Structures are given as C-alpha cells and as structure tokens.
Amino acid sequence: MDFGLSLHASTATDIVAYSDADWAGCPDTRRSTSGYCVYFGPSLISWSSKRQPTVSRSSAEAEYRAVANAVAEVSWLRQLLVELSCPVAKATVVYCDNVSAVYLSANTVHHRCTKHIELDIHFVRE
Template identity: 55%
Template sequence: MSGCNPIGTPLAQKHNLRRDDPILVDATNYRSIVGALQYITLTRPDLTHAVNLVCQFMHQPGASHFQAVKRILRYLQGTLDYGLRLLSRSSLSLYGFSDADWAGCLDTRRSTTGYCIYLGANCISWASKKQPTVSRSNAKAEYRSMSTTTAELTWLMYLLRDIGIRLPAPPVLFCDNTSALHLIVNIVFHARTKHIELDVHFVREKVAAGDLVTRLVPTHLQIADVFTKALSKDSFHGLRSKLGVLPSPTSSLRGSDKSNKSLATN
C-alpha cells in the first residue's frame, strides 16, 4: 500500500459493516494488519474509532472489512508525518468530552462509547468502545458513556495526586445531551431509570460530592464525536486538529526546503 492514493478520512460515512460478509478473506493477514494498526492508535487518536470498528471482525473477516482496513492504510499514507502534539507549558485543568453513538452497531444495536480527556491543552487519554448492553434511549447511552468517562477522570485525578500534582479545580465533564445531564442532577428521574445498572449512578455521587462538574457542550463542539461515528472530511479534520494531531514541524521545514530549492533552480 506504499504507492496507494491517500484519502481524507479513515472511515466512510456510510460503511454498513456487518458480521456476515459472504466473501471471506485471509484471516491471518487481516489480523496482522489490524494488530499493527492498534499500536498506532497509541499516538494517533484520530484512528481510534476506525480501528476499533475493524477489530470487531477479527474472527471472520470478509471482503468489505478488508476494504475498510485498506481505507485506513490509505488515510495513513496521506498523514505519515502527523502525530500527537504535546505542549510543555500548559495549565493543570483536567477535563473530558463524552459522547455515544446510540444503537450504532448494525449487528447488535449496541451503542458506542467515546471519550477524550485533556490536561490543559494536551489530550492525554481517549477511547472508543462498544457498550456491554443495549440502551433503550439515546439519553441512557450517553449516560453510560459519561459513567465510563467519569471513571477515567477519577483514575487520572488520583494518578496525578500520587505523583504530587494537585488540580486547581475539580475535573469538568462535557456532554452534548441535556437529558443525560438532567439524570445526574434530578433525583426524580432516577425512579424511572432503575433498569440502568446501579454503578452508572456513581456519576451523580461524584457531582454531589463536588468531585466532578458537568457542563453542556454544543454538538458542533463535541470533540468526542470523532470516537463514536464516521464523519465528513471537514468535520473530521476540524476535530482532528482539536485533538492535537498535527503535522510534524520538521515535515513543514522539509517542505519549505524543497520549495526553496525549486525556486532556486527556476
């Protein structure tokens, strides 16, 4: 794939990937490539959702699944010089974005949880994973996603405390679903949501104890969208920049050198 044509996004917006693909491919080759892509997601959060999706077909990959893997490779071909930017000087504010793609899985109708967590301007943790149970409403899917993100925020807060870093304020969790936010602060709603696992409600306890602050974020500013669904090229590139996935400064310098050389020869 070294000579392939680059593409703007790692995943098609209407991919329709399902388990049962009648045309099977070499499973060993598929697993080898996808396994390598998993390592890349450690420093490339923009690939997380696409790689998470193709990982779900490891047991019996088909032609459509392998085409999705090839698309990821084409996207990588055009972004070889991209990486996660980490600033040495940044604030110590801890905050996260939580989102869910309700019933996004075409086979099980389970939702996908996505989140990203920042320390100041630096993205330090992210994930895209399928939820363990089916959610009967978008609000419940979002609430479960907030629970997962809260657990990660709590762990990071304790980790920072162990290494001697005290946060100036409680962590902030951003969500774009008003109904999910109402579940946290309104006790009346809880009588109608007993079928949600009890451990999910620890988000409300964190807020009540002052250990977490929740805020509404407009949908177009929801960075975690990139971890739950396939986006258009413009939307994807905008959120990719907000994650801090940018071209290497040295690649820009190399490009300038080439331009200067071409000007000199002309």
C-alpha cells in the same frame, strides 16, 4: 509528524473531558458505541472508544453510560496525579451533548424508567 499527538508545555493543570455515544449504532446488535477524550491543560492525555456491553433502551442511557466511563477515567487520572504530587485543585468538567443525560446527572429524584442506569447515576454524582 502529521499524524502524531502534540503535547504542549503549559502551566494549566485543569482536566476537561468530553464524552459521546451513538445510540444503537451497530446495525447487527444495536449496541451503542461510546467514547471519551480527556485533556490535561491543552494536551490530550487519554481517550477511548468502544462498544457498550449491553443494548441501551434510550439515547439518554447510551450517553449516560459514556459519561460514566469518562468520569471513571478522570477519577483514575486525578488519583494518579495526586500520587505523582501534582494534585488538581479545580473540579473536572465533563461535557456531554445529550440534554437528557445532563438532566439525569442533576436530578436527585430517580424515576421508575431510569432505574436500569441508577448505578451509573450514583457513580457520576459521587
């Protein structure tokens, strides 16, 4: 009982996600590990932590890849809830602790140095 997940009954139907990444955290390959967790109301319903498939050139890139993974999971969960006749009316909030990654998601101008993550940027905005 001390190590289980607690699911709480609630009328709240908002979805909130948190993402994070460690930049070049693996000492052997210098690949980053990214993770996210998703809450439906007060209950944790989805989470993931895994090594990124490529080496990130900056902490912003590693964080943005983590955000992209969280957004992909949230998109899938929202579609699942629609199919279960429980659509979510509010927009989903995805939290990220990297200012550069947040700036990339809000900036409509792509700079030459960020072209290698352009697809993730388009995916998160959409």
